[in-house]
Amino acid sequence: MVRPRIEQVQSLGSSGLWLLCLVLGCAFHVAGQESAATRQSSPATTQSQPQTSSSPTEAVSTFIGYVSNGSFIFPDIATSPGPLTTGGKFKLFVNQSISPPYIFEAASGSAFDQARDVPKDLGQGWGAYGSRFGASMARSSSSSFFESFLLATWLHQDPRFFPQVKPTLWGSLKYSTQRIFITRNDAGRNVFNTSGLLGPLASEGLAAAYLPPSEQTVGKTLTRFAADLGWRVGGNMFKNYWPTFFRNMGLNRLKVIPDPNAPQGSRK
Numbered sequence: 130m131v132r133p134r135i136e137q138v139q140s141l142g143s144s145g146l147w148l149l150c151l152v153l154g155c156a157f158h159v160a161g162q163e164s165a166a167t168r169q170s171s172p173a174t175t176q177s178q179p180q181t182s183s184s185p186t187e188a189v190s191t192f193i194g195y196v197s198n199g200s201f202i203f204p205d206i207a208t209s210p211g212p213l214t215t216g217g218k219f220k221l222f223v224n225q226s227i228s229p230p231y232i233f234e235a236a237s238g239s240a241f242d243q244a245r246d247v248p249k250d251l252g253q254g255w256g257a258y259g260s261r262f263g264a265s266m267a268r269s270s271s272s273s274f275f276e277s278f279l280l281a282t283w284l285h286q287d288p289r290f291f292p293q294v295k296p297t298l299w300g301s302l303k304y305s306t307q308r309i310f311i312t313r314n315d316a317g318r319n320v321f322n323t324s325g326l327l328g329p330l331a332s333e334g335l336a337a338a339y340l341p342p343s344e345q346t347v348g349k350t351l352t353r354f355a356a357d358l359g360w361r362v363g364g365n366m367f368k369n370y371w372p373t374f375f376r377n378m379g380l381n382r383l384k385v386i387p388d389p390n391a392p393q394g395s396r397k
């Protein structure tokens with residue numbers, strides 16, 4: 130009885146790791162093709178950039194902007210008002226997949242499920258925890274692949290988060306929730322967040338290929354999807370306050386631009 134369970138745990142862990150490698154491999158292949166096409170068309174696009182570069186900047190509100198430097202903790206916080214290229218969206222997907230919040234969420238969530246013995250098919254022990262952790266990382270990485278790279282490229286949507294200059298608790302909660310359903314397109318306009326909703330849904334549907342049978346039902350898939358959205362609201366609040374934290378701590382390396390309190394000539 131114990132041996133079949135151990136073999137099942139090992140099989141689930143291997144399936145999650147193979148899926149993660151497959152997603153990364155496909156992403157590298159697609160990104161390579163897109164970057165080659167971009168290099169071929171670069172002369173024409175370079176000539177047209179001076180005429181179109183100002184439009185995304187004009188779309189930036191005085192209360193919502195972008196940070197002056199990239200964040201290793203939250204790589205999806207925007208560092209410029211302009212759109213991301215296909216290569217930029219692919220790089221964002223890779224950085225998200227190995228970012229500390231993704232790893233922490235997978236580790237803590239797996240420990241919580243281990244304590245509840247969910248799913249029961251995996252059992253207990255370090256092998257079971259490794260399978261839960263591997264499955265969680267595979268779900269996070271595939272979600273980022275679909276949302277930040279594949280669907281964002283196909284639908285011309287911007288998967289980044291644009292923080293508020295001076296967030297308040299209620300305002301940040303409202304804004305963080307809205308950004309689950311509203312995002313920017315590559316032109317800088319607010320649109321329905323199709324990529325941000327279909328991405329995690331596709332990831333949870335794909336998870337049925339390597340999760341235990343008890344987790345492969347429609348109800349369990351939708352439950353995981355709803356939990357993903359709840360985690361994202363909390364994550365958005367952290368990202369919204371991240372530049373404010375740096376400013377209040379006197380770490381001026383990270384700040385939101387444009388700042389409505391800064392002199393007009395000092396805004397970038």
